[in-house]
Amino acid sequence: MTRGKPALFxxxxxxxxxxxxxxFALGSGANAEExxxxxxxxxxxxxxxxxxxxxDRLRWDLEGWVGGDTNRLWFRSEGDDRTSGASxxxxxxxxxxxxxxxxxxDFQIGVRQDVVFAAGPNKERTLAMIGFDGLSPYWFxxxxxxxxxxxxxxxARLTTxxxxxxxQRLIAQPRFEINAAASDATDFGxxxxxxxxxxxxxxxxxxxREFAPYVGVSWTRKLSGTADLARDEGEEASNLSFVVxxxxxx
Amino acid sequence: xxxxxxxxxRRRFLRTTGGVALLGGFERLLPAYALADIPAAGxxxxxxxxxxxxxxxxxxxxxxAIGGRRGSVTSINGALPGPLVxxxxxxxxxxxxxxxxxEDSSIHWHGLLVPAEMDGVPKVSFPGxxxxxxxxxxxxxxxxxxxxxxxxxxLQEQTGVYGPIIIDPVEPEPFEYDRDYVxxxxxxxxxxxxxxxxxxxxxxxxxxxxxxxxPDLTAEISEKGWRAALADRFSWAKMRMDxxxxxxxxxxxxxxxxxxxxxASNWTALFGRDERVRLRFINGSAMSYFDVRIPGLQMTVVxxxxxxIAPVRVDEFRIAVAETYDVIVAPTDDRAYTIFxxxxxxxxxxxxxxxxxxxxxxxxxxxxPRPLRTMADMGMGMDPGMDMAxxxxxxxxxxxGMDPGMDMxxxxxxxxxxxxxMQMPAESSPAAAIAGKPQPHGPDSHGRGNSLVPxxxxxxxxxxxxxxxxxxxxxxxxxxxxxxxxxxxxxxxxREIELHLTGNMERYMWSFDGVKYSEVKSxxxxxxxxxxxxxLVNDTMMEHPIHLHGMWMVLENGxxxxxxxxxxxxxxxxxxxxxxxxxxxxxxxxxxxxxxxxMDMGMFxxxxxxxxxxxxxx
Numbered sequence: 001m002t003r004g005k006p007a008l009f010x011x012x013x014x015x016x017x018x019x020x021x022x023x024f025a026l027g028s029g030a031n032a033e034e035x036x037x038x039x040x041x042x043x044x045x046x047x048x049x050x051x052x053x054x055x056d057r058l059r060w061d062l063e064g065w066v067g068g069d070t071n072r073l074w075f076r077s078e079g080d081d082r083t084s085g086a087s088x089x090x091x092x093x094x095x096x097x098x099x100x101x102x103x104x105x106d107f108q109i110g111v112r113q114d115v116v117f118a119a120g121p122n123k124e125r126t127l128a129m130i131g132f133d134g135l136s137p138y139w140f141x142x143x144x145x146x147x148x149x150x151x152x153x154x155x156a157r158l159t160t161x162x163x164x165x166x167x168q169r170l171i172a173q174p175r176f177e178i179n180a181a182a183s184d185a186t187d188f189g190x191x192x193x194x195x196x197x198x199x200x201x202x203x204x205x206x207x208x209r210e211f212a213p214y215v216g217v218s219w220t221r222k223l224s225g226t227a228d229l230a231r232d233e234g235e236e237a238s239n240l241s242f243v244v245x246x247x248x249x250x
Numbered sequence: 251x252x253x254x255x256x257x258x259x260r261r262r263f264l265r266t267t268g269g270v271a272l273l274g275g276f277e278r279l280l281p282a283y284a285l286a287d288i289p290a291a292g293x294x295x296x297x298x299x300x301x302x303x304x305x306x307x308x309x310x311x312x313x314x315a316i317g318g319r320r321g322s323v324t325s326i327n328g329a330l331p332g333p334l335v336x337x338x339x340x341x342x343x344x345x346x347x348x349x350x351x352x353e354d355s356s357i358h359w360h361g362l363l364v365p366a367e368m369d370g371v372p373k374v375s376f377p378g379x380x381x382x383x384x385x386x387x388x389x390x391x392x393x394x395x396x397x398x399x400x401x402x403x404x405l406q407e408q409t410g411v412y413g414p415i416i417i418d419p420v421e422p423e424p425f426e427y428d429r430d431y432v433x434x435x436x437x438x439x440x441x442x443x444x445x446x447x448x449x450x451x452x453x454x455x456x457x458x459x460x461x462x463x464x465p466d467l468t469a470e471i472s473e474k475g476w477r478a479a480l481a482d483r484f485s486w487a488k489m490r491m492d493x494x495x496x497x498x499x500x501x502x503x504x505x506x507x508x509x510x511x512x513x514a515s516n517w518t519a520l521f522g523r524d525e526r527v528r529l530r531f532i533n534g535s536a537m538s539y540f541d542v543r544i545p546g547l548q549m550t551v552v553x554x555x556x557x558x559i560a561p562v563r564v565d566e567f568r569i570a571v572a573e574t575y576d577v578i579v580a581p582t583d584d585r586a587y588t589i590f591x592x593x594x595x596x597x598x599x600x601x602x603x604x605x606x607x608x609x610x611x612x613x614x615x616x617x618x619p620r621p622l623r624t625m626a627d628m629g630m631g632m633d634p635g636m637d638m639a640x641x642x643x644x645x646x647x648x649x650x651g652m653d654p655g656m657d658m659x660x661x662x663x664x665x666x667x668x669x670x671x672m673q674m675p676a677e678s679s680p681a682a683a684i685a686g687k688p689q690p691h692g693p694d695s696h697g698r699g700n701s702l703v704p705x706x707x708x709x710x711x712x713x714x715x716x717x718x719x720x721x722x723x724x725x726x727x728x729x730x731x732x733x734x735x736x737x738x739x740x741x742x743x744x745r746e747i748e749l750h751l752t753g754n755m756e757r758y759m760w761s762f763d764g765v766k767y768s769e770v771k772s773x774x775x776x777x778x779x780x781x782x783x784x785x786l787v788n789d790t791m792m793e794h795p796i797h798l799h800g801m802w803m804v805l806e807n808g809x810x811x812x813x814x815x816x817x818x819x820x821x822x823x824x825x826x827x828x829x830x831x832x833x834x835x836x837x838x839x840x841x842x843x844x845x846x847x848x849m850d851m852g853m854f855x856x857x858x859x860x861x862x863x864x865x866x867x868x
Contacts, residue, residue, distance in 0.1 A: 036768040041452035069699070069759050069766070103701045103754050104490060135756060138487045168459040209449070209456055249453070 040066040041249075046202075048245025049083070050218060053236050056084040059243075065098060072098040074108060074133075079115075088118035094129060105134035112147060116188060123187050126150045139163065154182040155190070169207070173216075175200035184225070189233070191225025204247055212247040281327075283334040283414065284509035284517060288430040301341035307332065307357065309379075309401070309411060310350040317505055317512035321440045324351065324401070324409040330510045331434050331534060332399070332413025339394040339420045345387040349379040357387070358402040358840075359415065360572060360797075361556055361817035364389040366837025369799055371402045374840050374856055378403060394419035395556025396530040396574045397817075398434070405443035407846055408536040412436065416530070417556070424734055425552045425561065427578050428525035435531065435569070435591050435600050437504040437538040438512075447847060450498055450758045457500040460597060460620045461492065489702060491791055493623040495755065496716070498792075498847060499537045501598025506538065508591065508600040516611060517602035519589070526580045527604065528552075529589070533569040536846035539594035539793060539820075541568050541718060542575075544587050544604060545615055549577035551726055557815045560732040567726035568594070568715050570795040570820035572844040575726075579604070586610035594717060594793070596620040621717035627791050629691070629704020629824030689826060696764025696789065700752035703789050707826035711807050715793070715822060728827075729807050731814035737804060739832040740811055743783035747774065751788045751796070751821060751843065751853070759851060760843065766852025773838060773858035782831045788821040794848065795820050798857070800839040803829035818844055833859055 042064035050057045061078040079091035096110030109130050116123040131145030143159040157179050164172040177198040181190050202216030220239045222230045227237035307326050314323040314330055326332030337343050349355040356378050358370035368389045372378030379385040394417045401411035414432045439446060449456040462483070470479035486493050511517040521527045529549075531542060543549075543566040551562045553576035561578075569575055569591075581587055586605040593599060596617050603611055688706040695703050714725035753760040760766075776782060784803065786796055795818050796803075802815040806828045813830070821827060836859050843853035 036766070039448060039451045041448075043452075069757060100698055100757065103698050104756060135490055137490060138484070139490060165461050165463045167463055167465070168461060209453060 036068045038066065038068055040064065044246075044248040046078075046243075046245055047248060048214075048216075048243045050080075050241040050243050052218075052241025053239045054241075055082040055086075057081065057089070057241075058083055059245075067098070070100050072100075072106070074098045074110070086119065088116075090117070091115040096129065098133065102134070104136075105132055107131075108133055108145075114188060125185070125188065127155075149185065151185070152183075153185045153190075155185075155195075156180050166203075170203065170205050171212075173200075173202045173204065175202070181226075186229065189226065189229055191229055193224045193226070195226040196220060196222045200243075202243065202245075210249045214243075214245055214247060216243045217241065218243055280510055281329045281331060281333045281413070283432045284331075284511070287519065288334070288336075288416065288432065290430065301338070302344070303337055303341055304344045304346070305335055305337075307335075307345060307347045308350060309347065309355050309357075311352075314410075316438055316440075316507070316510075317514055319440065321438065322409070324355075324406055324411050326411060326413055330410045330438075331436065332411070334432060335399060335413060335415045336418070337391055337415070338418045339391050342388065342390045346384050347379060347387065348384040349381060352381050354378040354380055354403050355406060355411070356385075356401055356403045357399050357411075358799075359387075359397065359399050361395075361397040361574070362389070362415070362417075363392050363800065363802075363835065366800060366835065366839060369839065371799065371840045374838050391417055393417060393556065395553055395558075396432075396532060396576050397556050398532045398534055398572075398574065400534065402840070405447065405536070405846060405850060408437075408439065408443040408446075410438075412534040414530070414532055414534075423552075424558055425550075425578060426526060427528035429519070429521055429527045431519045431527065431529050432509065433517075433519075433529050433531045433589065433602065434507075434509050435533050435535060435538075435540050435542075436507045436510075437499070437535040437593075438507050439499070439503045439505070441503060443536070443846075446499060446503065447850070450847065454498075454755050454758050455492065455495075457498065457502050458492070458494060459500065459502050460595065461494050489628070490756070491623070491628070491702070492755075494620060495623070495791065496595035496620060497538065497593065497597065498758075498845070500595055501593060504538065504593075504598060506540075506591065506593060506598050506600035508589070508602040511602070513599060513601040513614070518608060518610075519602065519604050520608065521581055521604060521606060523584070523606075524580075524582075526578050528576060528578050530574065530576050531569055532574045533571050535571050537571065539568060539570055539795075540591040540600065541566055541594065542589070542591045543567075543615075543723070544579060544589050545612070546583075546587050547579045547581060547604075548724075549579050551575055551577050551730075554731050554814060555816045555818060558734040559730075559814055560734055560812070562726060562730045563724065564726045564730075565723035566718065566721075568718060568820075570793065570818060570844075571846075572795050572797055572818040573816075573820065581606075586612040588612040588614055590615050592617055594715075596717070618717070618721075623716060623791055623823070626710070627716065627823035629688075629706045629708075691787075691789070694763075696750060696752045696761075699754050699757075699759045699761045699764045699766065700750075700789060701754045701756065704824035707787050707789075707824055709827060710822040710825040711805075711827060713822065715820075728805060728820075729809075731805065731807060731816075732809040733812045733814050736811040737813055737815070739781060739804075739830075741781040741832075743830055744780045745777075746783040746785060748785040748787060749855075751786065751790055751794045753790045753792070753848070753853070755791075758847075760845075760848040760853040761851075762853060762855055767854040768852055770855065773856040774841065776831070776833045776857050776859040778833055778836055778859055778861050780833045782833055783828050784831055785826065785828045786819065786821050787826045788823055791823045793820055793822055794853070795844040796842070797844045798831065798839065798841050800835040800837070800857075800859075801831050801833065803831060805829050835859055836861070 044062040046061035057080040059080040063076040065072040065074045074096040076094040081089035092114050094112045096108040098106045098108045101107045112127040112129045114125050127147040127149045129147050133143050136142050141161045145157050147155045159177045161175045179195040181192050184191050198220045200218040202214045204212040204214035206212040218241050222237045230237050313320045323330050347357050356370045356372050366375050368387050369375040397415040400407045414434050505512050508517045548563050584606050586603050589602040591600040688708040690706050691703045711728040718725045750763050752764045797818045804813045805816050839857045841855045841857045842849045
């Protein structure tokens, strides 16, 4: 996993510092007596093993933030690492400035780094990201985002989750993700059009709010040109996997 | 004379034996009032003829056992709660408070009318008490009754810095009793309150283990049909509001205490045959409202917030955070009675016993199911004439099929106008707040710090509150409160200030008018000598106990010239209420929600009382 560690980390620190300083400055600007406090949160939504039609994988999806009520520094990371067949995987990192703009919504802007690693040299690209993070009516957690890569490729993503309380601690979470691109990025297995959709259902048990083991299923379907590209590479366009993992929070 | 003496001796005897017996069962030091009834005023060290008294309080960090588990307590004079501070009306008291912590501390005398610099709010009335320092408070007592004191520094109050105050009256009280007990209710967590805040800030429902579940839905469907049940769920979901949200912090982390003791330790108050017992209930909780009852006994409420009121016989009363209610009970049977204080969200309770002898216990009532918020809490079209006496569980069904009819989401960065609250001439709404007539909410949705605004706001003073409706008990309501003496100031209001109580539960942001204290540029100006109407409008879906320092809030509850004086006003969801303030105390005063974490998050203001010549304010 240490292969191709993005050079982005240094930039992250700088950005974190800037955002924190700004948050402090805004907090103390109005009422010198009462500086707005700084909070943080880290949530590992997915830390799971997937067994499925394709290669088995270890997958993670996490996010966290630090800041005040208005300005926050966010980071997100998701990716997977094959645990069967040929080694390889992919890694995505986002570092974002997030601003609370509506009661339930944050506006976010930042950078994303993609790394695809396999037997050969890593493939990397950097993207600018703009999007929202929030809660829609009917309790849908929504993350719509728009990206422009350093090659000028435009793509979009929408992720949504929803919590259904079976009991106070047993919670079913459907998850839906859709990716689309305006242009081809063949190196990253992407053709223009709708690239893929992912449907998941995870049933977690909150032993603690901070620790919730889960089981679930995840179904990924690559579409149109992206699907063809996958088939050319000898991969399945459709992949159903059974997942076991834990959601962690602190 | 002879009778009095006998009674006194018997009380003395019982107190002594009771105290010793109870002490045997405890692992730690409890303040004296928790072990025995309070000697009548005549038996306390008489106030010197000069009328002065000196009291020393020491704040320190220590490990104490709470329900068999050790907790890190910020204690006062080694005890949790702190000692009873007992004083006499008219005397000048000197209170030396020594801070033995490694952080700043403070003591605020809740409900006491003291000079601004003696009020004990760091950065408002004084700098605070630094580590190792002693601050000497000195003031003359202008009042009598039951009050309390607590730290006003950060979240310190949650860790134990609170205790009761009794100020004995100069004139005899208009009621009689034989025994006198403080019943201080509080909430305790073994966790660091800042860790609790972190949890709330990251996941607002962290402590709620009473949400609506899928099996609940099947029960709802069989009860009222799938269409109504689903419509009900959908209407709440559409608003992104949780109808089970009654307490930010619940029994999942809290141990509820009565005079510092958890339910299992069974704090006991003794009574003798045919004796009347005065119970001075104080809610010293950081975050918990309680519904108090003593099954088998009616309670006669004689004081509210330390002020004598015309006696009201009730079966149950809700005590908001920081309120006090003095009740008198007259047990007739030679048996034990349970003093039951159930948290508003029903996630736990504090309990004690009223008994003729030590070691007795009465059954502990079952906790009632947690209620659900109703459409009235959302400020959605209620017929003002409609009787509110509907069961808590049933009412949510009333939401079925109701579309809020407007977008409940607050606007974007809509400038929250008037950091100091909207100010308007008093004649624009003469006492409309008590008329019970619903008023639509204005166009200002208070920005991103406020999740929604109710469609309309109305007086709910005659309602017992969510979870207490239609239970067949006589429950105290605010319209019951009627001062025994007419108010000294019967002037009409010269000016009106309207403040909206606002919040965003999803982000755990709390504010007035959508503006947090950290964003406020200047204090709210009050003019010395004016008669002010303060209109409080609760735009949130929670109860908020609003506390004004230094001056009474005279609740406009329809009692004409007998309006009750309050230091803390419970404002229900979607309620609009008003109170009158005789602005007679110069200086800077705190004004805030007494839910500790709400205050800390910014539901706080400073009120600046200046001479009426001060035209430069705001």
